[in-house]
Amino acid sequence: MLGNLADPIFYMLGFGYGIGSLMPHIEGVSYLSFLSAGSLCYSTMNSASFETLYSGFSRMHVQKTWEAIMNTPLTLDDILLSELFWGATKSLLSGAAILVVIWGLGLEQDWALSLWAIPVAFLIGLTFSAMGLVMNAVSPGYEFFMYYFTLVITPMVLLGGVFFPTERMPETFQSVAACLPLTHALQLVRPLIMGHIPHDIGRHILVMAAWGASSFWLAMGLTRRRLLR
Amino acid sequence: MSLISVHKLSKQYEATEVVRGLDLTIRSGECFGLLGPNGAGKTTTLKMLLGLVSPSSGEIRIGTHHIPEQARLARQTIGVMPQMDNLDPDFTVTENLRTYGRYFGLNTDVINARIPGLLELTGLTSKADSRIPTLSGGMKRRLTLARALINDPALIVLDEPTTGLDPQARHAIWSGLRRLIQQGKTILLTTHFMEEAERLCDRLAIIDHGQLIATGTPRNLIASEVEPQVTEIYGEMVAKWAEQHAGSCCDRHELSDETLYCYTHDSSGLLTILQNQTALRYLQRPSNLEDVFLKLTGRELRD
Numbered sequence: 358m359l360g361n362l363a364d365p366i367f368y369m370l371g372f373g374y375g376i377g378s379l380m381p382h383i384e385g386v387s388y389l390s391f392l393s394a395g396s397l398c399y400s401t402m403n404s405a406s407f408e409t410l411y412s413g414f415s416r417m418h419v420q421k422t423w424e425a426i427m428n429t430p431l432t433l434d435d436i437l438l439s440e441l442f443w444g445a446t447k448s449l450l451s452g453a454a455i456l457v458v459i460w461g462l463g464l465e466q467d468w469a470l471s472l473w474a475i476p477v478a479f480l481i482g483l484t485f486s487a488m489g490l491v492m493n494a495v496s497p498g499y500e501f502f503m504y505y506f507t508l509v510i511t512p513m514v515l516l517g518g519v520f521f522p523t524e525r526m527p528e529t530f531q532s533v534a535a536c537l538p539l540t541h542a543l544q545l546v547r548p549l550i551m552g553h554i555p556h557d558i559g560r561h562i563l564v565m566a567a568w569g570a571s572s573f574w575l576a577m578g579l580t581r582r583r584l585l586r
Numbered sequence: 587m588s589l590i591s592v593h594k595l596s597k598q599y600e601a602t603e604v605v606r607g608l609d610l611t612i613r614s615g616e617c618f619g620l621l622g623p624n625g626a627g628k629t630t631t632l633k634m635l636l637g638l639v640s641p642s643s644g645e646i647r648i649g650t651h652h653i654p655e656q657a658r659l660a661r662q663t664i665g666v667m668p669q670m671d672n673l674d675p676d677f678t679v680t681e682n683l684r685t686y687g688r689y690f691g692l693n694t695d696v697i698n699a700r701i702p703g704l705l706e707l708t709g710l711t712s713k714a715d716s717r718i719p720t721l722s723g724g725m726k727r728r729l730t731l732a733r734a735l736i737n738d739p740a741l742i743v744l745d746e747p748t749t750g751l752d753p754q755a756r757h758a759i760w761s762g763l764r765r766l767i768q769q770g771k772t773i774l775l776t777t778h779f780m781e782e783a784e785r786l787c788d789r790l791a792i793i794d795h796g797q798l799i800a801t802g803t804p805r806n807l808i809a810s811e812v813e814p815q816v817t818e819i820y821g822e823m824v825a826k827w828a829e830q831h832a833g834s835c836c837d838r839h840e841l842s843d844e845t846l847y848c849y850t851h852d853s854s855g856l857l858t859i860l861q862n863q864t865a866l867r868y869l870q871r872p873s874n875l876e877d878v879f880l881k882l883t884g885r886e887l888r889d
Contacts, residue, residue, distance in 0.1 A: 421672035427638055428666035429689035429737075430658045585638060586599065 362454050365400035369393055386551055390464045394547035395519035397455040397474060402539060404451040405444040405482040409489030410502045413440050433584060437577055441486045448482025466552025473549050481542045484565045487572035494579035518543045538568040589614040589772050595644035597630055604630045606796040617773040619787035623888040627796040628776040632745055665739035669746045671726045675718045679710060679729055683736055690737040704732040707762055724755025731762055744775040748782060780875040794883045804875055811878040813837050813849035817856055820845050821866035831859060842885050
């Protein structure tokens with residue numbers, strides 16, 4: 358929990374003050390303020406991912422906690438659903454913690470509007486928990502998760518607009534970014550922190566929900582195949 | 587009245603058939619042992635009974651529930667002690683029991699009322715607040731047994747309950763199981779230890795290659811499958827000795843490395859010959875379940 362929080366906060370403060378001092382305002386606000394919305398999404402995503410990958414894998418494969426639970430009236434589907442919501446709960450906590458830092462530094466423009474970042478954090482949590490559970494289902498060991506972080510999470514962070522606006526990227530990158538869930542998370546969270554109502558709210562929610570739902574469906578199929586044969 | 591009935595149960599993984607047309611009936615209140623070498627299909631059979639693996643064909647009924655369709659309902663009244671301990675290392679002994687009870691939808695008062703009795707049964711009262719990593723292997727095993735009883739199950743399924751335990755810990759588990767049998771619980775256990783099966787089980791089934799090869803009470807199996815006396819003869823010269831004498835003094839014999847197993851109804855002739863020589867050592871004993879098991883499943887190593 359601390360690791361998931363400390364890392365984005367250090368990045369936010371380090372880059373925010375360090376690079377921010379070299380930069381003009383972005384989209385009308387300081388770089389630190391711009392980056393704070395990115396950090397909120399980043400930490401929220403990381404919390405759900407770490408929870409479902411490393412901790413979830415421990416419970417499934419190493420400690421065999423899932424096996425113990427499946428001997429009770431609960432089923433594997435119940436367990437996956439619980440992991441999904443537990444990962445999202447961890448995300449909610451991380452998102453809320455970053456939001457407190459944002460409030461502390463006075464980076465938000467409209468306090469009441471920034472509160473909406475909390476339900477969005479939960480949605481981000483659900484989406485990335487579901488994606489993490491897919492990886493969990495196919496992973497032979499902890500080492501495997503490095504591929505997911507380096508090949509999926511890192512590019513998504515760089516393309517999705519955590520550190521810099523997506524609009525500054527070449528067009529190919531932009532169209533890839535437009536498909537990624539983190540991009541849509543940011544397009545909801547950043548306006549909320551900067552004090553205006555996001556555009557296309559329905560579309561952003563829909564894209565994240567689609568990633569979440571299809572990933573969860575895939576995760577159920579793959580995990581059943583892994584454990585219930 | 588049968589509690590479990592299994593009819594023509596089969597399970598196929600791609601080309602390999604792990605369970606092949608198994609028929610079993612387990613009566614309410616008995617302790618039933620499922621024996622077989624590694625890979626015989628014991629664990630797969632248990633998983634099918636619990637509804638965790640779908641059979642390729644066949645029927646399973648536990649109580650009034652059809653498995654796997656009503657497995658969730660059936661598991662409400664089953665306690666399972668798995669082969670590998672899977673206690674939650676982040677919780678204490680008591681917390682492990684309490685959390686597990688919640689998975690059965692039991693309310694906290696009911697669970698809290700049961701915990702002292704379970705800790706007493708398994709000799710863990712003094713460990714109630716200990717963390718799992720501080721427990722010995724035997725204690726973890728006993729806690730796993732206690733956990734299997736948290737829902738006050740009518741049927742207890744034990745997959746190799748004493749594998750890897752020292753004799754003291756094994757006897758502690760056995761005495762716990764005997765108390766459960768006296769309480770009228772139905773027990774289904776798999777084991778590699780013939781001594782365990784012989785001590786605890788009312789009836790057993792021996793399976794190999796996914797098929798039932800013998801079933802009955804331990805005593806009847808020994809009486810019907812093997813001769814009553816066994817003489818084990820050891821020594822370098824034993825193969826040569828066997829050529830000369832085994833045919834005439836044993837009803838049946840098996841040579842395995844430097845040990846000759848002579849099965850007899852009357853061993854007096856054999857013993858006279860053995861007493862008059864010094865090259866070979868020997869041991870005379872009544873036959874047991876292990877002799878039955880080895881006769882039926884062979885002496886070759888299994889994976």
